Amino acid sequence: MRVAIYPGSFDPVTLGHWDLIQRAGRLVDRLVVAVLYNPAKTCAFSVAERVDFLRELLADTPHVEIATFHGLLVDYAKQQEAHFIVRGVRAFSDFEYEFQMALMNRKLAPDLETVFLMPKEEYSVVSSRMVREVGAMGGDISGLVPEMLVERIASRLLNPAQLG
Numbered sequence: 001m002r003v004a005i006y007p008g009s010f011d012p013v014t015l016g017h018w019d020l021i022q023r024a025g026r027l028v029d030r031l032v033v034a035v036l037y038n039p040a041k042t043c044a045f046s047v048a049e050r051v052d053f054l055r056e057l058l059a060d061t062p063h064v065e066i067a068t069f070h071g072l073l074v075d076y077a078k079q080q081e082a083h084f085i086v087r088g089v090r091a092f093s094d095f096e097y098e099f100q101m102a103l104m105n106r107k108l109a110p111d112l113e114t115v116f117l118m119p120k121e122e123y124s125v126v127s128s129r130m131v132r133e134v135g136a137m138g139g140d141i142s143g144l145v146p147e148m149l150v151e152r153i154a155s156r157l158l159n160p161a162q163l164g
């Protein structure tokens with residue numbers, strides 16, 4: 001049984017994340033999409049909202065689970081008996097950060113491999129940060145986040161006071 005963890009902030013989930021989840025899901029028997037719970041980091045969406053979005057999106061994807069974690073990713077991966085970590089790289093600009101993270105994780109857990117996947121090229125400029133910025137200014141975020149979530153994400157970004 002091949003198990004992978006796809007960790008991230010997912011603040012909020014984008015079409016790029018969705019694309020990666022589908023790609024990774026085809027490679028493993030069990031994929032755990034793990035949302036980082038980090039009280040020290042200010043996010044636009046609460047962990048509960050981010051998890052809800054993922055649950056809705058992945059309702060029909062049987063071998064993909066949604067979870068939250070805090071602390072070290074490698075500890076959580078061990079707990080889940082994962083064989084590898086999945087991360088997405090869109091462009092060279094992602095490389096430095098991903099490279100450092102992968103090597104640090106390897107130092108902490110030498111048997112845990114990080115596997116990089118590339119999303120569809122049309123998603124190479126899509127990021128949660130862009131979604132937050134465009135959405136907060138009333139711009140159109142369709143084509144950036146999954147269709148079924150566009151309205152909810154857009155209205156929340158326009159009403160940050162509702163932050164849960």
Ligand code: PNS
Nearest residue numbers: 007008009010036071072073074101104
């Ligand atoms: O979506 P993001 O914000 O790029 O995801 C970053 C994430 C959650 C993968 C990373 O911050 C993480 O793994 N945090 C857990 C803490 C940890 O394990 N740090 C040591 C490795 S750098």
